[in-house]
Amino acid sequence: MTETIRWGVLAPGKIARSFAADLALVEDAAIVAVGSRRLESARAFAEEHARAHGCEAPRAHGSYAALVADPDVDVVYLASPHAFHLEHARMAFAAGKHVLCEKPVTLTLADAEEMVRLATEADRFLMEAMWTACHPLVRELAAQLGSGRFGTPRHLHAELGFRVDADPGDRMLDPALGASALLDMGIYPLTFAHLLLGEAQELTATAALSDRGIDLDVAVAGRYPGGALASMSASMTSWSSRAAAIATDLGRIDVPQFHHPTRATFTPYGDGGRHDSAEPVEITADEQVVGRGYGNEIAEVGRCLREGLRESPWVPHAQTLLLMGQLDSLREQIGVRFG
The missing domain is CATH 3.40.50.720 (NAD(P)-binding Rossmann-like Domain)
Structure with missing residues (x-):
């Protein structure tokens, strides 16, 4: 090399x-x-x-x-x-x-x-x-959540949607090119939940389909290890917040623009049933985000090639295949088929 x-x-x-x-x-x-x-x-x-x-x-x-x-x-x-x-x-x-x-x-x-x-x-x-898996802030958040610093995660919410105004032959709307809100946008909340909560134990989806049979809007409910739940959505017809949040037994983590995050905060809440919260704590990573985050995945490819690796430990083949299996199952549930 x-x-x-x-x-x-x-x-x-x-x-x-x-x-x-x-x-x-x-x-x-x-x-x-x-x-x-x-x-x-x-x-x-x-x-x-x-x-x-x-x-x-x-x-x-x-x-x-x-x-x-x-x-x-x-x-x-x-x-x-x-x-x-x-x-x-x-x-x-x-x-x-x-x-x-x-x-x-x-x-x-x-x-x-x-x-x-x-x-x-x-x-x-x-x-x-999947730059999300290589993003320094997401990786730091996953590590700290896994350590128990922010408590036990009980619910994750992540949504990604924007209006697609394109010709029928555009790849975002043409079934022959794999058009699908689930595949284009839904893979991000699914990956985010996997990275933070682990392998899903159950996923259930509902969707609104176009007259050409592609999913324009999809909502997914998931159950994860430890009883954690997730609600995830993707849309090609509307503007979502593009935010994620994780509710734990100690507080709440907010991640604006979670698929290209620039910040994340943890807000701790009082004990004994009180609803008052303390000042939010900024979650930071030592490694810098390169550009919008594509740079970090590019650097990871370079690192792997120089070390003679054939897959990345951050985006291993097993993880890619696991998430593809989830997409297959969800598409079957909502009635979207290719070919």
Whole structure:
């Protein structure tokens, strides 16, 4: 592995631009190539990245096959729609490349298991791009909650929603591209609950579906170890607070903008049935957040590659597969099917 981790970006859309902006803040990481189905799109992304960050423009490729074949690329970031992740990961592994794959890694658990199998067979690194699991504040919160500092968690609430105004053919609304509020937004509260409470023992969902059969709004109730409960929601039709809160027997933890958190506070409450609260305590992490948090997952990929790992201990394959299984079960409950 070279000193600088050399990245190739596959599918230079909106999420890839956010990713690239944070990557420019990570030491010993550089985008050396970008691939799109249209050469013009790849060139536009490359030039925009060079102008914004004062670096040499990445090499532009007019196909995904050309990108993964680029000998200067160490790891490929897959930013294509979920429906194509397995196909594109297969191409990357066959070309000897490591992979960071946007969330969720595939549409189904079976496809995710196949992706992990391909990575193992090719002896290549694979990680789901779940920046929440790499976020310093979330990791610190999970550690301190697990230590008992804030008491015993009894209920978690997390919601993520925003109105999607797009053409019917957009990936957010087209069933053929894996459109789903649960897959696009719901994976965040599910992951957040998993990281803080452990493996769900029971999950139940209800949803409002579009006339094309995709879930536009979904609500999930969960039961977790120790009797902790969770209420989670995702929406493509309305603006939620995007906040999370954890109620414990000693107080309440608030995490505004939990999927890109900048702060978290613990408010302790009095004993003996009183409802008065003390001053909130700020929860902080020693490690800095890099950019919006994508930078921390990028740095984690670099650390793993330099150490010769084939999966990250922060986003292990088992966790990715567990959450994919939860998504499969919830989709079945609400009647959403792909293919």
